[in-house]
Amino acid sequence: MVSSDSTTTFDRLAELPKPKPAAVIDMRDGTSLQSVIEILRTRGFCILRNLFDDVMLDEVTAQANRFLAQSAVAGVPGYWKVDHPKIILNPFVLGGRVLDILLDERVISIIESLMESECILAETILKQDYATTYPYFAIHSDFAEGWSKSDKIEHKLAKEDMRQVIGIGGAFYFHDTEEGSFTFCDGTHTLMSPHGQTLTGYNKEQQRAILARKVACTGHRGDLVLFDDRGFHGPDFPSSADRRIILLDYYRVDTIGRLQVTPMPIWSTDIATLSPTQLRVAGVGAESMLDPLENAQTRFKKNRIYSLLQWGIRHAYIKDHLKNKLKHRLGRL
Ligand SMILES: O=C(O)CCC(=O)C(=O)O
Numbered sequence: 001m002v003s004s005d006s007t008t009t010f011d012r013l014a015e016l017p018k019p020k021p022a023a024v025i026d027m028r029d030g031t032s033l034q035s036v037i038e039i040l041r042t043r044g045f046c047i048l049r050n051l052f053d054d055v056m057l058d059e060v061t062a063q064a065n066r067f068l069a070q071s072a073v074a075g076v077p078g079y080w081k082v083d084h085p086k087i088i089l090n091p092f093v094l095g096g097r098v099l100d101i102l103l104d105e106r107v108i109s110i111i112e113s114l115m116e117s118e119c120i121l122a123e124t125i126l127k128q129d130y131a132t133t134y135p136y137f138a139i140h141s142d143f144a145e146g147w148s149k150s151d152k153i154e155h156k157l158a159k160e161d162m163r164q165v166i167g168i169g170g171a172f173y174f175h176d177t178e179e180g181s182f183t184f185c186d187g188t189h190t191l192m193s194p195h196g197q198t199l200t201g202y203n204k205e206q207q208r209a210i211l212a213r214k215v216a217c218t219g220h221r222g223d224l225v226l227f228d229d230r231g232f233h234g235p236d237f238p239s240s241a242d243r244r245i246i247l248l249d250y251y252r253v254d255t256i257g258r259l260q261v262t263p264m265p266i267w268s269t270d271i272a273t274l275s276p277t278q279l280r281v282a283g284v285g286a287e288s289m290l291d292p293l294e295n296a297q298t299r300f301k302k303n304r305i306y307s308l309l310q311w312g313i314r315h316a317y318i319k320d321h322l323k324n325k326l327k328h329r330l331g332r333l
């Protein structure tokens with residue numbers, strides 16, 4: 001296997017023996033962070049286990065249950081909708097101990113050593129994916145030469161930038177996950193996505209070589225899968241099981257800058273609990289790549305149901321309003 005700053009070819013990839021199961025690192029065992037970094041460098045992914053205690057996991061799960069029970073409409077806290085098979089929200093809106101998952105200092109230290117740069121939490125989403133009989137999220141890589149999140153960003157990723165670890169993703173599991181787990185194509189982060197981010201940009205042989213490296217990260221509740229965003233990855237869909245995860249994306253500041261896709265909604269009552277490192281990675285003082293009102297998570301406003309809801313909301317409490325109006329008029333008679 002080659003290390004993450006040198007490029008491999010499809011031929012070399014195709015010659016490799018069948019990939020091993022995902023490496024699971026027990027964080028209770030006084031594991032050296034260096035060994036985690038080494039696995040991420042060579043294979044591009046690993047599973048961190050026992051990072052978080054049960055009390056915290058229970059607390060975050062209970063809070064997520066409350067938010068996922070209703071949709072965020074007219075100021076009611078809840079989930080967001082962008083397509084049929086899932087519900088989502090920014091995990092920061094849960095407040096409280098979810099911050100320990102999003103900004104774990106051991107994880108930050110691993111990522112920053114690997115990147116040889118500061119990192120920033122550029123994007124995060126809590127997702128409840130529902131079981132489907134069709135795949136709705138294909139295997140892909142998150143970066144390729146020419147990448148930028150918006151046309152407004154002048155700096156597009158250059159081929160040379162792709163040789164650095166520019167993004168590390170995280171997939172936090174709310175529950176034991178077998179079906180529908182996160183999958184990573186072992187070692188494909190060293191291909192540097194020469195024909196773009198989607199698998200369909202590659203010829204049949206190349207697609208076969210990539211997919212032959214696919215490893216399902218079956219895991220336990222509380223596991224955090226870390227992965228190199230340049231590698232091919234995605235959920236193991238279709239799946240007959242629902243799944244709930246938090247996706248995280250930490251970007252390399254020396255390459256991409258102190259930019260977040262959109263700002264993070266951190267509770268005023270939580271912010272004082274964060275260390276200087278956590279505040280920095282959370283994006284305090286950073287700039288936003290996209291207008292928060294215009295990013296992909298606000299897509300629902302283009303749905304026809306939204307106009308209907310808007311009309312309904314605009315007319316909510318109308319009986320009280322008319323009653324008050326009438327009372328006022330009668331009072332004046
Ligand atoms: O849902 C997953 O397992 C992966 C999601 C992903 O890769 C992405 O959002 O870019």
Ligand SMILES: [Fe+2]
Nearest residue numbers: 140141142233
């Ligand atoms: Fe991805």
